[in-house]
Amino acid sequence: MKMRQVYLDNNATTPVDPRVFEAMRPYYVEDFGNAASIHTYGQKAHCAVEDARGQVADLIRARPNEILFTSGGTESDNTALRGVAARHQSRGNHIITTSIEHSAILRTCEQLEKEGFCITYIPVDRKGMVRLDKLKEAIDDQTILISVMHGNNEIGAIQSIEHIAAMARERKILFHTDAVQTVGKIGVNVEELSVDLLSLSAHKMHGPKGVGALYIRRGVSMNPLLFGGSHERSRRAGTLDVPGIVGLGKACELSNEALEAFNTRVRALRDKLEKGILEQIPDTVVNGSRTERLPHLTNISFRSVEGEALLISLDFQGVAVSTGSACSSGTVEPSHVLTALGGNQKLRDSAIRFSLSRMNTKNDVDYVLQILPGIVERMREVSPLYRAG
Amino acid sequence: MKMRQVYLDNNATTPVDPRVFEAMRPYYVEDFGNAASIHTYGQKAHCAVEDARGQVADLIRARPNEILFTSGGTESDNTALRGVAARHQSRGNHIITTSIEHSAILRTCEQLEKEGFCITYIPVDRKGMVRLDKLKEAIDDQTILISVMHGNNEIGAIQSIEHIAAMARERKILFHTDAVQTVGKIGVNVEELSVDLLSLSAHKMHGPKGVGALYIRRGVSMNPLLFGGSHERSRRAGTLDVPGIVGLGKACELSNEALEAFNTRVRALRDKLEKGILEQIPDTVVNGSRTERLPHLTNISFRSVEGEALLISLDFQGVAVSTGSACSSGTVEPSHVLTALGGNQKLRDSAIRFSLSRMNTKNDVDYVLQILPGIVERMREVSPLYRAG
Amino acid sequence: MYSEKARQLITELPNRGTLANATHTSSVENPVCGDITHFYLRVENGVICDCRFQTFGCPGALAASAAVTVLCKGRTLNEVQQLTRKAILEYLGGLPSHKLHGVDLAIEALRQAIGKS
Amino acid sequence: MYSEKARQLITELPNRGTLANATHTSSVENPVCGDITHFYLRVENGVICDCRFQTFGCPGALAASAAVTVLCKGRTLNEVQQLTRKAILEYLGGLPSHKLHGVDLAIEALRQAIGKS
Numbered sequence A, B: 001m002k003m004r005q006v007y008l009d010n011n012a013t014t015p016v017d018p019r020v021f022e023a024m025r026p027y028y029v030e031d032f033g034n035a036a037s038i039h040t041y042g043q044k045a046h047c048a049v050e051d052a053r054g055q056v057a058d059l060i061r062a063r064p065n066e067i068l069f070t071s072g073g074t075e076s077d078n079t080a081l082r083g084v085a086a087r088h089q090s091r092g093n094h095i096i097t098t099s100i101e102h103s104a105i106l107r108t109c110e111q112l113e114k115e116g117f118c119i120t121y122i123p124v125d126r127k128g129m130v131r132l133d134k135l136k137e138a139i140d141d142q143t144i145l146i147s148v149m150h151g152n153n154e155i156g157a158i159q160s161i162e163h164i165a166a167m168a169r170e171r172k173i174l175f176h177t178d179a180v181q182t183v184g185k186i187g188v189n190v191e192e193l194s195v196d197l198l199s200l201s202a203h204k205m206h207g208p209k210g211v212g213a214l215y216i217r218r219g220v221s222m223n224p225l226l227f228g229g230s231h232e233r234s235r236r237a238g239t240l241d242v243p244g245i246v247g248l249g250k251a252c253e254l255s256n257e258a259l260e261a262f263n264t265r266v267r268a269l270r271d272k273l274e275k276g277i278l279e280q281i282p283d284t285v286v287n288g289s290r291t292e293r294l295p296h297l298t299n300i301s302f303r304s305v306e307g308e309a310l311l312i313s314l315d316f317q318g319v320a321v322s323t324g325s326a327c328s329s330g331t332v333e334p335s336h337v338l339t340a341l342g343g344n345q346k347l348r349d350s351a352i353r354f355s356l357s358r359m360n361t362k363n364d365v366d367y368v369l370q371i372l373p374g375i376v377e378r379m380r381e382v383s384p385l386y387r388a389g
Numbered sequence C, D: 001m002y003s004e005k006a007r008q009l010i011t012e013l014p015n016r017g018t019l020a021n022a023t024h025t026s027s028v029e030n031p032v033c034g035d036i037t038h039f040y041l042r043v044e045n046g047v048i049c050d051c052r053f054q055t056f057g058c059p060g061a062l063a064a065s066a067a068v069t070v071l072c073k074g075r076t077l078n079e080v081q082q083l084t085r086k087a088i089l090e091y092l093g094g095l096p097s098h099k100l101h102g103v104d105l106a107i108e109a110l111r112q113a114i115g116k117s
């Protein structure tokens, strides 16, 4: 008998929706043209790409020509930061971001520091909410860009982007948000958020890996990151990944339709899981805000239990979870996000992120609630740190 | 009755081989894990990626850990140039390349010029061969990198890379070659070529779009282009495109097996096509070297006939060709490669590139030879420039 | 990308070639793209009774020039003077946006031809 | 990634917990990764007749510590002193490369335990 498989690591990546795959399929073997070619093969590919551009734009309420296709969230983030930095350096050399950004932002900022830019990392409070007072203080007349993530990948904290974007707009500072974890999960409207730049990635919303997009508000000028052919109106060189882009478009369309269900059904599953764990397993604590939070995940520390050991024990029983950011080298490094929240270091190393998707079922949650207490109990029996109560 | 379809634009992009697609298929909906995740889903993905790395390495006779996966040839080229430039700028600010490189190299070089680097563009002779004497002259003690393409995408000219790489090695200068158009078509051996860096792209060899690789010789140090997670041993951030990478690996394996056939069967088809055109249609001339050339393409000028008009007329009859580089914006700009060869401007605007693949048949060639003479004749009847003889 | 009408014109290239007994001719080149159009008209009593063209140029220029010859034949010089970009594009069923200036080339060639006899 | 043996040890965690009547104990922490191992041995006439462990650490550290307890039980202190990294890894059927230092943690904890009585 095959073991039950329960995938609860949807913030790391999601299964491609079979309908997305079907949409992509014709563009590999048959309609394989290069979207830049002017013959019929090329024009078919070109049309497919433009349809997808419309689907992406629709989901975030942008105009199609404000959508730039990239190779994923990481490239979108790199393009936003480096593109603005390079183009606007004559106006100033100061960039503001936060201490809980994804590494695609943090590492790029570190590189920009080496190149002479000045970066301010705004701290967060114990709930993971960016300190708006500190952010306001940090703005000066050298500030050219503020980048604050929308929903955090590890704890799900949702920042009040409209608020921060308004602050930036008032001072004529460009504003970017990494919305890789929110687009397709909660309503994201670039007009309401009032952002200039926004990153998204297909594989976090049942689309394929290796494709994403950067929303660039009309009129925002920036340098390309990839130079070469004049694809994407000379804003990003490289032959377009036609099937990938079609998949991103379809994933956007399907997510759009499922937004409501996500917010009700998936949220209910998450709540059931979280409540079950907190009730059945003593000495557990939820990391980060439980209110300003994405509806599909919970990050829980199991006191005195080492996270990776718990992860592997769950894996041996068919349950996939994460200890934090999986976007790493396959080794577990202490989470900079949980570190930024402050608090006990060992509790940080005991954190498990459960992230659901619209493909999860009540049975999935029941299975986890059935096996998890026993595993945690055994791991505590082996833990030199555990004293019950 | 459906019109016959003949695709002879394989330098722009190739159809995915059905066996490649079958290899990729499981990694979308089922084995969809993130290769950086430590649970079973992640490990399956990780193993698939490492198998593919081996397949790529095998094709070019490299070691697996010398293969870096990218989003395509453009990113590979950008990474090579900018990565070396950024890391080695303390040693010098001079880079040598040629006037017939792909725009992914040329535009990146132009950007580096804006950032203070000094670039020498070596001219070519009338056959499209890089002037080695000029190249030798151009080397000085500020030179940190030489980048010369292996096979040209428009005319197919193959440069004597071993020769140039040896020159570079002697002077301790890093050497990069853009082999996007040669890998999988002729034997490419990084040891024999003695290169430090080599770009390749899957979609030029019946693999998927949006994935490529950069060979980085062990010991060569360079900066990343994309910053973020520590994927690819911190040399390129971004969630790995697992199915795409699997497809690249499979495409490498299949190309490896088909190399011999490519060099005989595809070459014979190309020769038949070229000979047929030159014999049946007066006032035609082959652009570039006919000896030091890729076996699968011919670039022919049809005197007094405008290239794009001929391209479209062929397209109306089901035949896809190109007027030069298709890696562009969908508008036809004069070819910088044919310009670099020198000669008549109108002849340059009359050029058509026919590029074959292992999927083409004798019937394809026969069909083109059947319809092309009539089309050219009609286009010459309408041309104010044509005087027969 | 190209309408049925444009495809037909590009494929058949009606009225192509020169006219030995032309009363009006022109030769126009777009300096940017290098496309060239020649017109040859035979006008009798103010009516264009025959009309030919030659074009070295992109599909848009070919289609537009051919369209103009078709639209001109049998019309008076006066009528033809009113021939607009819009009318030609309508006849063509549109052109790709980066090919629209092919119509201007054709109109310019027509104007030059009927301007000088 | 983990061998059958390692999986089994991590799942069952044999010999886990403390030993009330231990004659030898140790407490070791890897300062880099923060993994902690405690060993509890009861030695009679130079023979380890019982052995327990506690570990707060990664799966590699858990598997290695458990392996060491299994390998120690019923052996003499002398024999156990010879216990190598290689022997433990062999018993484990290997470990992922970035988990190999979990074995060193277990060996160090064993050494400390039998070093002091």
Ligand SMILES: Cc1ncc(COP(=O)(O)O)c(C=O)c1O
Binding pocket: A011, A071, A072, A073, A074, A075, A077, A102, A104, A149, A151, A152, A153, A178, A180, A181, A201, A202, A203, A210, A212, A327, B237, B238, B239
């Ligand atoms: C918040 C956030 N930003 C950026 C990324 C990077 O996106 P990608 O995996 O498409 O490179 C991720 C996930 O990896 C993420 O969670």
Ligand SMILES: Cc1ncc(COP(=O)(O)O)c(C=O)c1O
Binding pocket: A237, A238, A239, B011, B071, B072, B073, B074, B075, B077, B102, B104, B149, B151, B152, B153, B178, B180, B181, B201, B202, B203, B210, B212, B327
């Ligand atoms: C010689 C050469 N280099 C680089 C590229 C760019 O590769 P990609 O299309 O994968 O971005 C191409 C093709 O577009 C090419 O022909």
Ligand code: FES
Binding pocket: C030, C033, C034, C035, C057, C058, C059, C060, C061, C099, C101, C102, C103, C105
């Ligand atoms: S490209 Fe200029 S008229 Fe055709």
Ligand code: FES
Binding pocket: D030, D033, D034, D035, D057, D058, D059, D060, D061, D099, D101, D102, D105
């Ligand atoms: S991670 Fe260091 S011993 Fe496990």
